[in-house]
Amino acid sequence: MNISTSATADSVRDVRAGHDDPLVRVRNVCKEFGAARVLDDVSLDFHRSEITVVIGRSGSGKSTLLRVVAGLTEADSGTMDFDGQRVLEDGEYTEQWSQAQSTIGMIFQSYTLWPHMNVLTNLTFAPRIVHKWGKKKLRAQAEQALDEVGMSGFISAKPHQLSGGQRQRVAIARALMMRPRLLLCDEITSALDPPVAAEVLGVLSRLKRDEGISIALVTHDMAFAAKAADRLMFFDAGRIAFAGSPATGFSQTENEELRKFVDAVRF
Incomplete structure (x- = not known):
């Protein structure tokens, strides 16, 4: 057309x-x-x-x-x-x-979570490398992002322990790390x-x-x-x-x- x-x-x-x-x-x-x-x-x-x-x-x-x-x-x-x-x-x-x-944050269909990392590390890996944030700031940002998507109780979980919907919420939280x-x-x-x-x-x-x-x-x-x-x-x-x-x-x-x-x- x-x-x-x-x-x-x-x-x-x-x-x-x-x-x-x-x-x-x-x-x-x-x-x-x-x-x-x-x-x-x-x-x-x-x-x-x-x-x-x-x-x-x-x-x-x-x-x-x-x-x-x-x-x-x-x-x-x-x-x-x-x-x-x-x-x-x-x-x-x-x-x-x-x-x-x-x-600008982007989220994909396949979640793209690191399977060997827990939720906290998945969220903080890139900001730690790119922005050199300290552990205290990384943890605070991760807790805030997870709270915003209703996943605050899963900060230590591995991706294989989460449902598809929970993994997608973690992917959204990871995008929120940079506000x-x-x-x-x-x-x-x-x-x-x-x-x-x-x-x-x-x-x-x-x-x-x-x-x-x-x-x-x-x-x-x-x-x-x-x-x-x-x-x-x-x-x-x-x-x-x-x-x-x-x-x-x-x-x-x-x-x-x-x-x-x-x-x-x-x-």
């Missing part, structure tokens, strides 16, 4: 309605892998204290977008502003990027049963409400998306085919690709 530039611009205006100062502003970002253009002139905003849910078929560009925003994948072109500072210019990260990146302003979540509930996924959603909703964290979440779970989203984005062939309210998106009839996608995976 070929989405026109005007359609993309309309989507951006829709997402920005009532928000003049987004935390993240992406404009005209492109990314190619070989002959495949995975991100095709993408423009969007992520707003403060809001959950943006990104849906679309596998290979449509959703995860690549998150990785570009996180700095894990380089864009070929485009710009990105973080809290009003230009951090990506013509596909190149600027001097302001390192400060912005330190306030992020933006949390990027890539299919973090795909391996979880619906009741456990609901628990994870509760954690994310509390972080948005109580900590003011902005969250961008990729998922194929439409029930989860409907409950989580303040804003919904639908990716199709590397472009934003829809951006707006979940209620509008899930009842969409004008956009044939979105309607087919929702019907195919509807809860």
Whole structure:
């Protein structure tokens, strides 16, 4: 499906309605892998204290977008502003990027916890190496992060002693160690049963409400998306085919690709 530039611009205006100062502003970002253009002139905003849910078929560009925003994948072109500072210019990260990146956390589907380390060490390993924090500060940060995700009693547990939902909560706590302003979540509930996924959603909703964290979440779970989203984005062939309210998106009839996608995976 070929989405026109005007359609993309309309989507951006829709997402920005009532928000003049987004935390993240992406404009005209492109990314190619070989002959495949995975991100095709993408423009969007992520707003403060809001959950943006990104849906679309596998290979449509959703995860690549998150990785570009996180700095894990380089864009070929485009710009990105973080809290009003230009951090990506013509596909190149600027001097302001390192400060912005330190306030961005990313969580993956597979948890990526070190199996031989207990929860405390999993949370403190990177900050100890990168920031040279002392044991007292590391412990205090870990206890606070675990308390925020309801896992304060598991600080000495090993990953194999935890359920899938508990491991995902620990992964969220690890991302919280750096007190992020933006949390990027890539299919973090795909391996979880619906009741456990609901628990994870509760954690994310509390972080948005109580900590003011902005969250961008990729998922194929439409029930989860409907409950989580303040804003919904639908990716199709590397472009934003829809951006707006979940209620509008899930009842969409004008956009044939979105309607087919929702019907195919509807809860």
